[in-house]
Amino acid sequence: MTTPSRRDLANAIRFLAIDAVQAANSGHPGMPMGMADIAEVLWNDYLSHNPDNPKWFNRDRFILSNGHGSMLQYALLHLAGYDLPLDELKNFRQLDSRTPGHPENFMTPGVETTTGPLGQGFANAVGMALAEKLLAQRFNRPEFPVVDHRTWVFMGDGCLMEGISHEAASLAGTWGLGKLVAFWDDNKISIDGNTDGWFTDDTPARFEAYGWNVIRGVDGHDPDEVRRAIEAALKSSDKPTLVCCRTTIGFGSPNKAGKESSHGAALGADEVKATREALGWAHDAFVVPQEIQDAWNAAEAGAAREAEWGALFDGYARQFPEQAAELQRRANATLPETFLADADAYIAKLQADGPVVASRKASQMAIEAFAPLLPELVGGSADLAHSNLTLWKGSKSVATDDADANYIYFGVREFAMTAISNGLSLHGGFIPYDATFLVFSDYARNAVRMSALMGAHAIHVYTHDSIGLGEDGPTHQPVEHLASLRYIPDNDVWRPCDAVESAVAWKAAIVRNDAPSCLVFSRQNLDHQPRSEAQVADIARGAYVLKDSVGAPEIILIATGSEVGLAVKAAEQIGDKARVVSMPSSDVFDRQDADYKESVLPNACRRRVAVEAGMSDFWRKYVGLDGAVIGIDTFGASAPIQQLMPHFGFTVEKVVEAAKGL
Numbered sequence: 001m002t003t004p005s006r007r008d009l010a011n012a013i014r015f016l017a018i019d020a021v022q023a024a025n026s027g028h029p030g031m032p033m034g035m036a037d038i039a040e041v042l043w044n045d046y047l048s049h050n051p052d053n054p055k056w057f058n059r060d061r062f063i064l065s066n067g068h069g070s071m072l073q074y075a076l077l078h079l080a081g082y083d084l085p086l087d088e089l090k091n092f093r094q095l096d097s098r099t100p101g102h103p104e105n106f107m108t109p110g111v112e113t114t115t116g117p118l119g120q121g122f123a124n125a126v127g128m129a130l131a132e133k134l135l136a137q138r139f140n141r142p143e144f145p146v147v148d149h150r151t152w153v154f155m156g157d158g159c160l161m162e163g164i165s166h167e168a169a170s171l172a173g174t175w176g177l178g179k180l181v182a183f184w185d186d187n188k189i190s191i192d193g194n195t196d197g198w199f200t201d202d203t204p205a206r207f208e209a210y211g212w213n214v215i216r217g218v219d220g221h222d223p224d225e226v227r228r229a230i231e232a233a234l235k236s237s238d239k240p241t242l243v244c245c246r247t248t249i250g251f252g253s254p255n256k257a258g259k260e261s262s263h264g265a266a267l268g269a270d271e272v273k274a275t276r277e278a279l280g281w282a283h284d285a286f287v288v289p290q291e292i293q294d295a296w297n298a299a300e301a302g303a304a305r306e307a308e309w310g311a312l313f314d315g316y317a318r319q320f321p322e323q324a325a326e327l328q329r330r331a332n333a334t335l336p337e338t339f340l341a342d343a344d345a346y347i348a349k350l351q352a353d354g355p356v357v358a359s360r361k362a363s364q365m366a367i368e369a370f371a372p373l374l375p376e377l378v379g380g381s382a383d384l385a386h387s388n389l390t391l392w393k394g395s396k397s398v399a400t401d402d403a404d405a406n407y408i409y410f411g412v413r414e415f416a417m418t419a420i421s422n423g424l425s426l427h428g429g430f431i432p433y434d435a436t437f438l439v440f441s442d443y444a445r446n447a448v449r450m451s452a453l454m455g456a457h458a459i460h461v462y463t464h465d466s467i468g469l470g471e472d473g474p475t476h477q478p479v480e481h482l483a484s485l486r487y488i489p490d491n492d493v494w495r496p497c498d499a500v501e502s503a504v505a506w507k508a509a510i511v512r513n514d515a516p517s518c519l520v521f522s523r524q525n526l527d528h529q530p531r532s533e534a535q536v537a538d539i540a541r542g543a544y545v546l547k548d549s550v551g552a553p554e555i556i557l558i559a560t561g562s563e564v565g566l567a568v569k570a571a572e573q574i575g576d577k578a579r580v581v582s583m584p585s586s587d588v589f590d591r592q593d594a595d596y597k598e599s600v601l602p603n604a605c606r607r608r609v610a611v612e613a614g615m616s617d618f619w620r621k622y623v624g625l626d627g628a629v630i631g632i633d634t635f636g637a638s639a640p641i642q643q644l645m646p647h648f649g650f651t652v653e654k655v656v657e658a659a660k661g662l
Contacts, residue, residue: 004292006223009044010036011281012079012288012296014252017071018275019285020092020099022266027093027101030249030262031069034220035154035185038245041226042152042183043076043298050302051081054109057331057428058309060149063125066156066185067102067115068264074099077110079288079296084109086286105426105454113426114454117446119162120419122182125153126168127423127432129180129240130398130408134378135429138403139327144316146309146327153182157195160184160203164447167416172240173211175399180240181233185220187249193260204244213239220245252279330376330429333457333513339373343507346370347500351536354528355499359521359561360463362502364389370506371406377510378424379433379459380408382417388435388463414440418447418460425456431510435461437469438478438520441485451516452491459509460518465495466613466632467648468562469523473638483618485518486586494585495520495612497564498528501584504539508588520561524641527565529582542588543600546580547571553579555659556601558622559611560584563630563650567611570655578659579605586622607662611655613648628658 017032048060064073071092077084084098091097098108102116112128115121129151136147159165172180184203188195204214213236218229226245233241250262253275267275276282283289317324329336346369355362371377371392378398381390395407410417417434424432434444441448441462451458467477485493492515494505502521509517529546538544543558547568554577559567564582571578581600583589589597601608601622608627610619616631623629632648645651 002291004295006037006040008292009295010040011279012292013039013072013075014279015276015281015283016075016078016089016286016288018267018272020071020074020089022269022272022285023090024093025266027071027266028068028264029071029267030189030256030264031066031156031185032072032075033251033253033262034187034247034249035069035072035183036251037221037223038183038226038247039072039076039154041223042230043080044296045227046230047152048149048305049080049298050306051110051299052303053306054082056306058147058149061112061125061128061151061427063112063121063128063151063153064103064115065121065125065153065159066118067121070099070101070103072154073103073111074108077108079293081297081299081302082110090286113423114450117450118156118158119160119164119168120447120450122153122155122159123164123168123416123419123447124423124426125151125180125182126172126177126416127420128427129172129177130175130420131424131427131430132179133175133177134398134405135327137401137405139323141316141320144312144319146313146316150179150181153180154185155182156185157188157199158190160201161199164415164419167413168420169207169210169212171410171413171416171420173207176211176238177240178237181230181243182240183243183245185247186244187247189249189258189260189263191260191263204242207242211239213241215241215243218243218245220247221251254278326375327429333428335511336373340511342373343370343503347503347507347536350500350503351531356525356528357499358523358525359496359498359502360389360523362496362499363461363463363506363519363521364392365499366503366506368392369503370510374431374510375404375406376430377433378406378408378430379421379435380410381435382410382414382440383412384436385409387437388461390433390435390461408434410434414443415447418444418458419450421458421460422447422451422454422456425458426454431457431459433459433461435463437464437476438462438481439464439476441478441481441518445484448485448491448516448518449488452488455490455514456516457513458516460516461521462518463521464523465520465561466522467636467644468613468641470641470644471638474635477636478614479632479635480615482520482612482614486618490515492517492585492587493520494518495561496584497559497561497582498526500529500531500536501539501582504536505584508540508585522562524562526562529564529568539584540588541592541596542585542590543581543583545600546582549579550576553577553602553605554607555579555662556581556605556608557611557655557659558583558601558608558619561612563611563613566650566652566655569652570659573652573656574659607659609655609658609662611650613650626662628662630654630658
């Protein structure tokens with residue numbers, strides 16, 4: 001038996017990718033063929049991981065930002081010994097396989113984040129590297145580096161064209177994320193062809209300007225050059241590193257190498273045969289010789305790495321038992337034992353005190369109450385800290401080496417902010433929150449969608465929630481945004497009506513750890529609403545009866561946020577047959593059992609009016625075609641709130657008129 005060469009090992013990646021794409025007649029073979037040599041050196045010589053325990057906390061994180069080349073990652077996982085058998089590769093891109101078209105963190109063991117929307121994987125990696133840095137600052141002790149791992153990213157030209165890469169790279173340089181290493185697949189090809197006509201940036205200079213360590217001119221097909229570049233990257237302790245790898249897309253294909261034709265389509269049977277001959281791969285489809293498979297298998301080495309770390313952690317736990325227990329709790333995503341009781345006590349006190357504040361202020365009050373109980377809570381704002389009210393008295397910038405650093409000044413970078421929050425969540429050990437104006441959730445929306453798709457426990461805070469923000473005008477006044485966010489599956493949207501509902505929304509977002517939440521808050525002050533203890537408890541169910549009728553209701557007013565107070569005043573004028581339902585989260589309400597939903601919105605009462613300063617069509621699911629909706633289906637205007645609300649019909653009189661019309 002001969003020892004496989006590095007090219008043999010890399011060719012195993014290439015042909016598993018080629019064969020899987022060919023079998024599916026769908027996929028992207030070019031990138032796996034081009035980056036196989038880089039991946040081989042990284043995975044066999046440097047990546048610290050354990051295939052038998054993909055969730056080992058101190059593992060290195062590997063991110064495939066150019067996720068269309070997913071077969072590269074699937075081949076690596078299979079060869080390294082993860083629970084991804086060959087049959088799954090043969091089932092590439094097919095229904096219910098663990099090898100979907102783009103890597104999905106909830107489908108495939110060893111995949112850290114869902115990638116495909118270009119640039120977001122890179123931004124996720126920045127969040128993961130930040131998580132490692134903050135945890136190391138908090139928990140490591142001399143002789144006990146219990147948090148000590150790296151984040152490795154593969155990315156292509158497309159990732160670097162996307163604006164999010166600029167945003168995220170700039171922050172990574174500012175934060176000095178020395179354990180972040182990105183490999184740029186510089187092949188000068190994208191779907192439309194050679195990139196000379198649309199991507200001529202001096203990318204190395206750009207990253208140097210961001211404060212990165214840049215290693216230029218690496219031949220991505222020379223394992224020795226790749227190895228030297230990685231060694232140089234490991235010496236950079238205070239700067240992230242970009243390794244610029246010149247590669248040939250579709251490497252080894254006699255007729256398609258270096259061409260866009262290898263980017264996003266199967267090579268074809270004749271070209272597959274020609275590529276086998278050109279690279280000297282004399283094996284049938286999906287066949288990897290045993291000596292190559294054995295050389296790749298990382299299970300034994302991975303188990304040894306984890307065992308060595310486990311011994312280190314045991315020693316750490318003996319000397320620093322409280323810190324060890326806290327790190328384990330956070331790694332397991334378990335809330336502190338007293339959190340729920342303490343949160344409920346705070347909510348009860350708020351109900352008793354009855355503060356009249358803007359819900360954005362109520363949000364800040366909730367952070368002040370909950371953050372001291374949750375050291376894992378970390379977050380910030382996109383240059384709107386004093387408007388979003390995300391700062392609290394314990395805030396300490398992550399741009400420092402403070403052991404308790406917990407606040408992120410994201411700058412004006414809404415998209416990267418949200419994707420970085422996703423990375424913080426996926427890494428583990430943190431509950432991240434981010435914030436901007438609701439209207440600018442558009443800038444972040446695809447990352448919010450990815451939060452929901454991945455089940456990332458990220459909390460997205462949006463303030464200035466309607467035309468109620470006033471004079472800034474329609475550019476800053478959200479209209480369609482609430483509905484847009486609500487239409488994202490598995491994304492809980494909360495729009496509370498006062499300080500109590502705001503605190504409940506924060507608690508719910510913290511407790512639900514398998515999905516993101518969007519917390520939407522007002523600029524203007526909101527009246528406190530009287531409630532019984534039972535009503536306070538029902539807020540967490542997404543909707544509840546805030547003010548009830550005498551006997552069965554003849555008209556139901558449904559409202560959220562600032563319009564709840566309007567509905568309550570209208571009900572007082574309509575009379576004792578009117579019920580007011582506050583619905584801070586339609587998503588949560590829709591998940592309730594049928595009996596509860598019937599108790600809030602009885603089918604016998606079809607006379608319903610919904611009131612919300614947003615698009616009206618969303619509310620048809622609750623009021624029907626015969627009901628009434630007081631909403632806003634145009635853009636807003638620049639004026640004080642006292643003029644805007646009546647101008648757009650948000651008055652007690654309009655609600656009463658609509659109710660009587662039914």
